[in-house]
Amino acid sequence: MALTPVRQLKRLLVPLPSLRFGGTERHAVELAARLGAAGLQVTLAADPALLGPLAASLPPGMPAPRLVPARLGREDDEPAAIAIARQRAGTEALLVAEAPDMVLLPLPWPDAGLGVMRAVAGRGLPRLVALHLAAEGPPPGSIAPELPALDASGAAWAAVSAPVARRGAACFGLAPDRVAVIDNPAPAVTAQPAARDAARAALRAQLGLRADQPLLVFVGRLEEAKGADLLPALTDRLNLPIAVLGDGLLRGHLEAEARGDPRGLLRLVGPVADPTPWYLAADALVLPSRLEGAPLVFLEAAASGCPVVASAAALEGLGEEAPRLAHIADAPDAAALAEAVAALLADPAGAAAMARRATAEASRRTWQRAVPAWMGQLRLAASLAAPSRLADLAVATNDPSAFPETAA
Numbered sequence: 001m002a003l004t005p006v007r008q009l010k011r012l013l014v015p016l017p018s019l020r021f022g023g024t025e026r027h028a029v030e031l032a033a034r035l036g037a038a039g040l041q042v043t044l045a046a047d048p049a050l051l052g053p054l055a056a057s058l059p060p061g062m063p064a065p066r067l068v069p070a071r072l073g074r075e076d077d078e079p080a081a082i083a084i085a086r087q088r089a090g091t092e093a094l095l096v097a098e099a100p101d102m103v104l105l106p107l108p109w110p111d112a113g114l115g116v117m118r119a120v121a122g123r124g125l126p127r128l129v130a131l132h133l134a135a136e137g138p139p140p141g142s143i144a145p146e147l148p149a150l151d152a153s154g155a156a157w158a159a160v161s162a163p164v165a166r167r168g169a170a171c172f173g174l175a176p177d178r179v180a181v182i183d184n185p186a187p188a189v190t191a192q193p194a195a196r197d198a199a200r201a202a203l204r205a206q207l208g209l210r211a212d213q214p215l216l217v218f219v220g221r222l223e224e225a226k227g228a229d230l231l232p233a234l235t236d237r238l239n240l241p242i243a244v245l246g247d248g249l250l251r252g253h254l255e256a257e258a259r260g261d262p263r264g265l266l267r268l269v270g271p272v273a274d275p276t277p278w279y280l281a282a283d284a285l286v287l288p289s290r291l292e293g294a295p296l297v298f299l300e301a302a303a304s305g306c307p308v309v310a311s312a313a314a315l316e317g318l319g320e321e322a323p324r325l326a327h328i329a330d331a332p333d334a335a336a337l338a339e340a341v342a343a344l345l346a347d348p349a350g351a352a353a354m355a356r357r358a359t360a361e362a363s364r365r366t367w368q369r370a371v372p373a374w375m376g377q378l379r380l381a382a383s384l385a386a387p388s389r390l391a392d393l394a395v396a397t398n399d400p401s402a403f404p405e406t407a408a
Helices: 022-036 048-056 080-099 113-122 144-150 163-170 193-207 229-238 249-260 276-281 297-305 316-325 332-345 348-363 367-385 387-392
Strands: 007-009 011-015 041-046 068-069 102-107 129-130 157-158 179-181 216-219 241-245 264-267 284-288 309-311 391-397
Touching: 011 022, 011 080, 022 041, 022 048, 022 102, 022 297, 022 367, 041 048, 041 080, 041 157, 048 068, 048 316, 102 367, 113 129, 113 144, 129 163, 129 193, 129 367, 157 163, 157 367, 163 179, 163 316, 179 276, 193 276, 216 229, 216 297, 229 241, 229 264, 229 332, 229 348, 229 367, 284 297, 284 332, 297 309, 297 348, 297 387, 309 332, 316 348, 332 348
Parallel strands: 007 391, 011 041, 011 102, 041 068, 102 129, 129 157, 157 179, 216 241, 216 284, 241 264, 284 309
Antiparallel strands: none
């Protein structure tokens, strides 16, 4: 009897339902490039305004995914029904133009891509949904009426942390164990003494600070979810400068606060392409977020040996390990964060030991470990799309180790 030929699934579409560039988008473009290096033909579709930042974030030495424009993000004031219909139409056009064998959908928020999910489910394509953020409490109201058309159980699911997996599963009516947890990879470790000394000197000179003056850094979007509104009160309580790297809705408010402070403690640097020198120069990263999935800024700081002071919510994804890897504030307010910063600065030896533990954790979280896990979930997606033909389906890759055993 002749063997049935294997159907190679080679063409992967990554539709990105985002309007802003942040951690989800950075992760998506690097994952797309690394899946390309594993043998897939990857197309990443995103809002035209994101194509430049996505291209700039591609890892060097990796095959670049094909970047195509598509208006898949949802405006803040756009009614859900209109956004879903627009996303669905845009995705249908993409599916015709790109003819993918399978789809990987990164979700910066659970209801960010409902129209994309409907279109892909309607075609019966193998699909993997990647959850990056989900809040505690009831799911977004727009999900419930869409669930019958989404065929959530017919997709493979992954999340960047256990809390996001649990909350995302609840949003889509899935059992918690249906969502795999795949750690966010960290950048390469850069905590070298010579680089640290040079960065400390150069950036303190740039800010007009004394060589021995403590410096804190905040990296992220300037919005309440990231706790950026707490920064002026934090400078008041600590009487220390904070370099603020990022942009967002609160920028005007923070600029006004900075102008009103004769001490000049709040330094709005703006977005930077590479924050590594700032992590090397700073005495601590302040991470006061009210909601996070698995913050890349913590991993970046850890890879650079920069101690971290954080709210409990910011590092929830680290679970019980969080207090070993960062100084966690007792409450999500400026007073508690200031106390945590003061305690860290008063114990340099303890801060250094904590930073070394965080650096070790960052070195464990590599793309070499993550890519096989993502490939395994794509293989699972293929089996869920056609369970009666599992033997006929395979994901094309030049790395056989990319297929860990998976079960539906």
